[in-house]
Amino acid sequence: MLECNEKAIIVRRLFPRADKFIALTRFRGKVRISVGAKSKIHFSPGMLVELHQRGHSKNYYDFCNVRLVSMPVGISDKTIEWLHALLEIVHFFVPAGAGCEALYDFLEWSIFEVPDKDLLMCRLAMMVELMRLLGFYPPENLLCFVRVAFACRLRSVDSEKYAAVHFGSVFDNEADALSIAAKQWVTTCLREHPRYTSFKVAGFFA
The missing domain is CATH 1.20.1440 (de novo design (two linked rop proteins))
Structure with a gap:
């Protein structure tokens, strides 16, 4: 398992939890991600984020140090x-x-x-x-x-x-x-x- 920063594209938020979502990553494929309730980013589908893995439970990859890389803007x-x-x-x-x-x-x-x-x-x-x-x-x-x-x-x-x-x-x-x-x-x-x-x-x- 890679222990380094990885980019992920948010595919779907998991309501009502704002800190959990499904994302497609380059190396792990499609995974469920938890970033912790302290994150100040309002996650939305289509966002590109960079994060660092700090743990792995049965259902979720636990990530920290989340950084917003890009998001779709100015589209029809x-x-x-x-x-x-x-x-x-x-x-x-x-x-x-x-x-x-x-x-x-x-x-x-x-x-x-x-x-x-x-x-x-x-x-x-x-x-x-x-x-x-x-x-x-x-x-x-x-x-x-x-x-x-x-x-x-x-x-x-x-x-x-x-x-x-x-x-x-x-x-x-x-x-x-x-x-x-x-x-x-x-x-x-x-x-x-x-x-x-x-x-x-x-x-x-x-």
């Missing part, structure tokens, strides 16, 4: 719906203690680094890529979303410029049909979860 209502959908899917589809560095890196990148989240097709590309990382392989007509997500993550590519050009060349003539197809495919994947009826992601797919 539609992007907030997308963010909540992204986090809810991670919460329900990633088992406790499971996850991988690739999934964590993708989630952190999607929330804090993607420059075009206010573009619907960009949000859909991230959603299709998330489902692919969770083991669902998209049909051929949706692979353009995967290519956009992959290319935007390459550090040698100007992601903002690439996205603008690629969205224009790939989606202009078929944007409506592709967006409908992507939403339908993701919804089909989500329906495979036994607790699908309790999901709250409907707003993003409307």
Whole structure:
């Protein structure tokens, strides 16, 4: 077990306890975290925090020295719906203690680094890529979303410029049909979860 500071993305708060939440970490996967009632941070889903482990009980990792690294700001209502959908899917589809560095890196990148989240097709590309990382392989007509997500993550590519050009060349003539197809495919994947009826992601797919 690593005894060092680790970053975590808050996936869900555990009400009514403000000091406990579920998070996705790079090395431990999805875990329940307790930070103690003395923490002055008001934790919310989507926050990126850095913390240090000081113990481990049966149900929780006990962390201290919590530092807020970043949080989503200045985003549209539609992007907030997308963010909540992204986090809810991670919460329900990633088992406790499971996850991988690739999934964590993708989630952190999607929330804090993607420059075009206010573009619907960009949000859909991230959603299709998330489902692919969770083991669902998209049909051929949706692979353009995967290519956009992959290319935007390459550090040698100007992601903002690439996205603008690629969205224009790939989606202009078929944007409506592709967006409908992507939403339908993701919804089909989500329906495979036994607790699908309790999901709250409907707003993003409307």
